[in-house]
Amino acid sequence: MADWEQVSLRLRTRRPQADILIISLVNGPYNFLDRQCFDELNAIIAPLDIKTTRAVILTGGVKDIFVLHYNVDEIIDFGLSVPSWLPTPPFMLRAALRLESMIASLGLRFLVRKTLFAGVADLNLYKEVCNLFRSKPQVFIAAINGACFAGGCEFALACDYRVLIDTQTPVMGQIESLIGLIPGGGGTQFFSRTLGTAKALELCLEGKTLNSSEALELGLVNRVTPAEDLLPTAIEVAQRLARRSPYVIQAIKDSIHIGSSLTLSDGLLREQGWFGGAALMAETHEAMKKYARLIEEERPHTLDDFQDYLQPFANGTFFDFTPGSAKSATSTKTVKTD
Known part of the structure; x- marks a missing residue:
């Protein structure tokens, strides 16, 4: 298997075979997701061609951590950037998100990032990158090597297939409510569509964490495997699914x-x-x-x-x-x- 190549500040990659790409997030010490990470992911994933890449595996490059959660400091900065006197009800923020998407489509997101609504741009970028996982004709597999909470859990759920290490300690969950937030990367939608309304409400309201057997029983992951077998298992799944018709993969996902x-x-x-x-x-x-x-x-x-x-x-x-x-x-x- 080829050696890891550091392709950007927070990402390294390797190819176990020509048409399978493994992307490892290395943002120590806690492997937080942040603006830089999503910029780098977008630069790698958006141009992927089905003729050269049939499957993508996403994993964590920090021991025992897939993605702990999104970088809270960036969320704090967003909160501090908006004046307390400025009314920000949810409907206004939704309008700001739509407007920022239009501005970004013109290649002008860098201008928004110079304003007090930089956090809005980050929210949209998170959604856009995860939408790439769901819309591109490649199979996206999350190889979850450890802690996978909040934004990290949503990041994994955006993939098509999830392989999780076998552990009895809490490893997955939407814990945002414990610090006064709600899931912002799709957690409420993924949970309700996967688990049903009652269970989604329970997990999101309580901020409950799950071990690997609980995550498997609920259907949040597809496979559980010993830690040493995580990448080999994910690669085996990638090799099998990458042989499917790319058109069919995209059609089923859509x-x-x-x-x-x-x-x-x-x-x-x-x-x-x-x-x-x-x-x-x-x-x-x-x-x-x-x-x-x-x-x-x-x-x-x-x-x-x-x-x-x-x-x-x-x-x-x-x-x-x-x-x-x-x-x-x-x-x-x-x-x-x-």
Whole structure:
């Protein structure tokens, strides 16, 4: 496996194989998220090309800490920057967030950061980077190597898949209410969508922390593994899921993240649009033809037959969904025929 490369002040990376990128946050001593961290993450993740990177693993580079939480000093600075006489009800802050997003889309966020609303820009940047996790065609996997609270918990929940070290000590939770805050990086929304309203209210109001078995039982993480197996397990998951069609990965993520918040009718329509698009992909078309030939030739009937028969599909070795692979295969066939 390649050595770690320090690519920016707070991030280092390595590639266990060419199309899998591991990003490690190194912001000692507590691995806080902050403005600098999200600027650096945005610079790495936004330009990722599916032709070169099929999966991204995010982990902590500080022993026993994934992300402790967001840097409280930056939140304090935001509170001090806004004059006490200035009315700031939630609806005004929501309007400020929308306005800042428009300004940022014009490439002018640096101007906002020179004003008393710099904290608004930071809130939007947090959301934008996490939206990249949810919208890009790569699979994003959080390899949670330790403490993962508040903003760190939200950061992990923004990923598609989560692997957590096995520990009986508290390791995850939305603890903001304990110091007079609420989750600001999506925690209320992730918890309510994952756990339901009652459990989300309980955990967010109490600021309750969870050990790994509790997080797994609730469905906040997908796998629990011994600490020494954390990255190997995350890499194994990345290798398997990276073999899926990038179009399908993006379609499923969009249908679930966006479609599930729409009405059932609109959600179904969104899903059907992606389904139709997938059916028109050259790689999907070739994979379906290969499948039809295989089932005609092997004619599986028993459960044991189906178990053996489906294994290549599950591990992603049945067909190469690399963009352009169908065209390459067709070209090779043409050359052989000639």
